[in-house]
Amino acid sequence: MNYETIASPISYGGAMLKNRIIFSPTSLGKSPDETIEQLCRIAAGGCAMIVVGDVSVLPHGFGPSLYTRKGMVFYQKLTQAVHRENCLVCAQLHQSDSNMRAMLKYVPGLLSRKITAAQLRELLNREVGPYVTGMPVKKIRRILQGFGDAAVLAKQAGFDLVQVHGDRMCGSFSSTVYNHRTDAYGGSCENRARFACEAVRAVHSRVPDMPIDYKLAVRCETPHYGNAGVLEEELAVFVPLLEQAGVTSFHVTLANHGALTDTIPPASHPRFGGEGCFLPFCDEVRALTKLPVCGVGGLTDPDFVEQQLRTGRVDCVALSRALIADPDWPKKTMTGHARDIRRCVRCNRACLGGMMAHKGVHCIFEKENAK
Template sequence: MVSLLDPLKVNDLVLDNRIVLPPMQTQKATEDGKVTDELKEHYAKRSEGQGLIIIEHSYISPGGRLAKKQLGIHRDDLIPGLKELASTVHEKGTPAVVQINHAGKTANRENVDSIPVGPSPDENVRKLKTREVKELVTRFVKAGERAVKAGFDGVEIHGAHGFLLNQFYSPLTNKRIDEYGGIFEKRIKFPLEVVEEVRNKIGEKTLLYRLGSDDLDPEGTQIKHSKKFAKRLAEAGVDIIDVSGGICGSRPEKLEGEQGYFIPQASEIRKSVDIPVIGVGGIKSPEFANKVVENGSVDLVAVGRAQLADPEWAVKALRKLKN
């Protein structure tokens, strides 16, 4: 029986265990997206005991920034700082990937250099032209290339929590009638193009996709749709699927309270693909994390807020489970 303590080999990347530090925004970068000593210290404190660290979402273009001091990966001059960040984690012997993202319509107007954009027009949101969508594919690819140049072990593409790729996937936010909107196949076209092109650019490095698996709305994306999408993601070259919420966000009120509130969705996705799946959702106890790996619900467990509160959570969890 596989447990939280067991290693996992993903292509050439070997994870010592199944604990994942998920991407959580710290706002510890500079206002132009550069790595700071404070940010490096944040990850240094949490690098021991992890199977994998996913560095917080980093914006691929100025128009895709969510927060004032969000980490950036949109310019080549950011690579040296990102390289220092990757080395900080690697010094602890822990693999690290960086999440790349565009906030889309959720971008804060005060933090971007233009009107926020999205798949469809909305109040204070401009609809992306087809040409611009294709340009953003290139932006994602360039960001993935920078991640590899900085020494990260791979990239996670953010397609959840109501951000741009999730906005294109969900019928709640995508009202287009062109090649990027309408039926399911057209709504997944942009995310799949990003995945395929990033896959080609980063070579053998590990590629993850954070999937907004459920909008928790009868008119939105449901798990039956995401099982089909997950298969397409795997076919396009994704190595690990990181399952979370869709337009409902990462902490929906109707699910919060019990540990592992997105584990059921992750378990359903796992039945549809032959690649590892990460489960998440307010997980606090090592015993619970271990149980959902042992019972085959997920392959890896992301523990977020508990690790923000206690930087030694992973070390303590491993010690507790070994005894």
Template sequence: MYVVQNTEPGVPMLFDPITLRSLTIPNRVWMAPMCQYSAATDGPEAGVPHDWHLSHLAARAVGGAGLILTEATAVSPEGRITPADLGLWNERQERAFTRVTRFLQEHDTVPGIQLAHAGRKASTDRPWRGGGPVGVADGGWQPVAPSPIPFAENHPVPRELTVEEIRRVVDDFAQAARRALRAGFQVVEVHGAHGYLIGEFLSPHSNRRTDAYGGSFGNRIRLALEVVEAVRAVWPEELPVFFRVSATDWLTENPEDEREGWTVEETVLLAGELLSRGVDLLDVSSGGNAPHARVLTGPGYQVPFAARVRAETGMPVAAVGLITEPRQAEDILTSGRADAVLLGRELLRDPHWPHRAARELEPSSSLSWPEQYGYAV
């Protein structure tokens, strides 16, 4: 499944390359998907990446990230979280992404893309404008979901997907993966976390269906497996597929919360099913499916979930969530709790975090700067 490329003795594991299938990622400091909500909301440029997206991603490539996962990119217009999300449902979007992937590869960073459908959390406003629902009259749309259960009290009731519509969602993911490959991406990640559509099907909190897609564990994971199989079928054998999961939606951990939810034990079982279907790495996050859930946070608070999946399944995992310090990140890897770390907000604060980590962990070894910077730093 994967091979560790050992480097010189004394080199921190953060900067030890990792090979997944035939793709070697130069280090294990990866950029997590972070939505920018900055695309055009309608017209021919809707969902198309532009200068902001390029500069945002390019800065982290220059900063030394080994893999960059673009923000959640919608597989269909109704799959956007906000009207300003990126998309990959047409050729114009596909062509625009080639500018991004070309720059990342020129700077020795692997370009990856996260494909998503927001489900019942779709058609909301940008966070800095309050993040509330956007009505049809204001450019929004009716969200869809496994069951007609709104995400929160102020959200609209989503329309329950028919089986035929579920099949179209699966095909949307496959078609978006085809476009991602043509656009130059080398990693594709299926977004099954944070209470978006696939995660909604996983959790009994949001999935009350009585057909083949609801009820039992095997039924609730059906959509996730069908999407993975469809993506894997169109993605090259030599390139990896990732899956992002919320290890828990933080309901069962709270004895005072009577709501039924998705559990860590189910995540481990799902990981085994994904592994057998060609998923190469599990990106382990948590939460997002139930409002007002009590989330217990702290430095590296999601790392134990990733460690459990790795220990019980042997599946490569990436850890994410309040990983901020180089020695903290290095310890996660050397202790065997994860195979890579995904940084989000910390890379917003410091795009050159990988270079800082290299200096702090092993001053005699450092990442290579671009030629334009290397002579001066």
């Protein structure tokens, strides 16, 4: 097959991408130097943009912080290294919705191993609703200001665009599962979209020339998957409001706050085991906006990806496990060597399994890739 669409450039909300392949935000669970090394290897493989996940909106978050000298040096080193590979870099602005005070009561059980990491995740997800519903407006405003502050710092660090993480705090405010507020931030779709829209406006007001991607988390029913995010029937309200707020592109995926094997589905998943498993959500968003739409979810086959791009179903695709399995996936595809791609088999053994075991994200093919 001719992969001319994959190889073609595109303006992604104002950011010019050299091709249609994006590395989606991935928590690698590695040291700073190892993280830079792996992301540079992926950039060298030919993708057009890397989205760096979990860039904290507030000074006190997990991982490197834009607000500290050490964190700023890390991000500057990362963006400079990726840029040397002719690849753009996007900062995913992330605000956790975990109630850290509530987490303290689970620490003894975690330390004594009476609570597993998976159980802790489920327990913390149960705390999200009360946390979001009871959050004082003063704190909401402080977080929203943080989105703007972090965007300014991200630009200083060398990021080319930002992605507002629409699953964590934004997604929880959007969701009727978690948001039971009775003020301007709860109730109707318009009110539940307010936090996300104000986060986007905060970014746009501080860096008006910077493209703003939005990770749009869609909650699925019949059967139920995901707890944060937006119901499919609510997209008609949320998408135009986000666009009016300043979003320049949409990265569409399944909502989180459920089992990680739903949002990172193995090939054996009962609902999302197929290629391009989340693309039906993109179809719904595509009908509501003319902005670029990026699809994600179990994408491993270059022929399938080319077909989705060629028909205009999506404008770009985001790969994670496929580029961890073979960083040269884009280069091999675009130079006539697609048959040589080390295909991700979606086993989740060393990638998701490595993350859950606190050993970092790896691949069962890693040793072969290093040869």
